[in-house]
Amino acid sequence: MCPSYFFFFCIGSSHEDDMPVVSFNFMLPKKEISMVPDMGKWKRSQAYADYMGFILTLNEGVKGKKLTCEYQVSETVEKLLAMLATLDRWIDETPPVDQPSRFGNKAYRTWYAKLDQEAEALVTAVLPSERHDAAPEIAVYLKEAVGSIIYKHQCI
Template identity: 80%
Template sequence: MLSSLPQPSINMAETDQQSGAPAEDDSPAAYANFNFQLPKKQISMVPDMGKWKRSQAYADYIGFILTLNEAVKGKQLTCAYPCSETVKKLLSLLGTLDRWIDETPPVDQPSRFGNKAYRTWYAKLDQEAETLVSDILPSNLSAAAPEIAVYLKEAVGNSTRIDYGTGHEAAFAAFLCCLCKVGALRVEDQLAIIFKVFDRYLQVMRKLQKTYRMEPAGSQGVWGLDDFQFLPFIWGSSQLIDHPTLEPRHFVEEKVVNEHHQDYMFLECIKFINEMKTGPFAEHSNQLWNISAVPTWAKVNQGLIRMYKAECLEKFPVIQHFKFGSLLSIQPVKP
């Protein structure tokens, strides 16, 4: 049940009056106690990781991921759910980013990977991000746009290295988390956040990766779960919990993937891997191959959450880039 999960995670209520989290009241006045600020890096050395683990940001972020994980359990991408005005505006924003890729074709260059046209595409986002975010927010929350826009810019890859990885994906989840904290996204938006907005984000990121031949950021090669993403495997495995016929051993069968990928995010991810990689699945995606031997989707889901914390959220090379502001605060959680 959603009610059994920490309430702060989606409406982000009342846990952190110090950093200005909204009270339960959804009136504009409820958000007045935010002191919006541009997020900045706070984790500069490995010992700083303790600050992150104790922070309000960590509690809110992991609570957000777990609340959504519970919300999508046993549900198909094609099921019925409400689609709010904010969700429609987010889809329009992602559509704009997609269109900019079409308007910024790759350039001829000697190196095969990391097409420099990506920098042109990114410069456009860098310039427009605040406006794009302002268009999503209700007018009384326009002051939040500069802070929230930082996470959007962090969510699409690095323009210096022309790479993309789980840290960038985490920034997009943080972007959505911030929209929940200020009340632009609501509890009733939970399914649409994953099935519409995050799914569309994945499509745009895959197009970026293919168009500009982006490098995986800090990839562990075949020993990582996937070159680019992690969260859709968590939420996608939750969708498949208690499925009457599909078991983890089935996702390595191409026929199953082709038949069911429209309904399940996990299988969408496998389909993309199959399109991008050649050779035996066990060789190019060893970790996923190992996961196919787990007996139930519930166990897969629990294992992936543990793995995500250990391999992404507790790894300095990923978290050193995370930025903290008033909405995702470095301040410790109050006892």
């Protein structure tokens, strides 16, 4: 099984036409690391090896490149940037609530509720049609990347 986070960032690679057709088994993520000893299991997993390989490949890909060099932007990267622009626009549309709070601004709940409702559609818009079945799994990663509303509710 290919970890979706790896697939998500590679779908627009310039080599996608050269790649063989592979079938994937997508599933909603579940928490597997609950305690410090669980980290050993993660570090020995194929997913960890794939993730680290992905990070190292990204690192190697930018070595020696100037920030000002010209580069081609793939359609997938354009779609990802549009998705991020949408999230940014939602921030502008959800101004902070003027209120004293020890655990963050309550406007975050409103913003997160919109993300929670729209995440799967946002992800689907980035994915090629033959990979739309990955959207529910990747949407979870997107939502968790910005924080947890559950944690915020427990703290307030």
